[in-house]
Amino acid sequence: MxxxxxxxxQSNEIASxxxxxFIRKGYSGVGMRELAAxxxxxxxxxxxxxxxxxxxxxxxxxxxxxxYATQFIRPSSNNPSTEALVSAIVSGVRKxxxxxxxxxxxxxxxxxxxxxxxxxxxxxxAGSNTTIFEAIxxxxxxxxxxxxxxxxxxxxxxxxxxxxQSEFDTLERGLNKLLESATNIEIL
Numbered sequence: 001m002x003x004x005x006x007x008x009x010q011s012n013e014i015a016s017x018x019x020x021x022f023i024r025k026g027y028s029g030v031g032m033r034e035l036a037a038x039x040x041x042x043x044x045x046x047x048x049x050x051x052x053x054x055x056x057x058x059x060x061x062x063x064x065x066x067x068y069a070t071q072f073i074r075p076s077s078n079n080p081s082t083e084a085l086v087s088a089i090v091s092g093v094r095k096x097x098x099x100x101x102x103x104x105x106x107x108x109x110x111x112x113x114x115x116x117x118x119x120x121x122x123x124x125x126a127g128s129n130t131t132i133f134e135a136i137x138x139x140x141x142x143x144x145x146x147x148x149x150x151x152x153x154x155x156x157x158x159x160x161x162x163x164x165q166s167e168f169d170t171l172e173r174g175l176n177k178l179l180e181s182a183t184n185i186e187i188l
Contacts, residue, residue, distance in 0.1 A: 011049045014039060015059035022060060023102040027053075027110040057110065058124040064103070065128040069135035071095040086175045088139050090168055093152050097164075100156045140179065147178055 021030060021038045030038075032053050036046040050056040072092035075084040111119055119125055136152075137145035155171045 007049070011059065012063065014041070014046070014049055015056060015063050018056050018060045019064050022057060023106055027057060027106060028112065029109070032056075054124075058127075061124045061128055062131075065131045068096055068099075069131045072135040072139055074139045082176060082179045085140055085179060086172055089136065089148060089152065089175055090172050092135075093156065093171060094168060097156060097159060101160045104157065104160065144179060148175065151175060151178060 017039050018035060021035055025034070030053075032046060033043050035053065035056065036043040039046065046056070050059065073088055074080075075088055077084060080088075107125075111122075111125070114122065133145055133149055136149050140148050151174060152171070155166065155174070159166045
């Protein structure tokens, strides 16, 4: 009897494993032949699941971004305090911080030759941005999500640049100021 393979499950497994390869070698530093070897597949088997490196990268990015978004958990209270909202965001950022440098270097490598227009239209970037934005929006509401996302990315970038010296209480104080300055926090 022929072996039945769940194509979607196999694709997700391959994409999950590819994340580490992309982070270690970069986007431009690895081709499909090397990806296949690193993943323990033949090149034709890899092409069976992903027609291109870009398609594999997009699938890998989607998996990682969804995992990252789950780190942002909205407080269970119906009307959470600003402190509870900030705590939820800081907790998520703390969990993502160890991976940020690898991720930002990989995304920079991927976008290296893109024009601004190409970056705006890229489905991998659009999907990633939307997923993270929605996770933050679910905590602080639509009115504040963009500012909070930008503030968190800026903080993580600063930690990357200063070798982790920026303290998380700086993020906490900044988010408190940002959210308290709004007279009405709209919670979804």
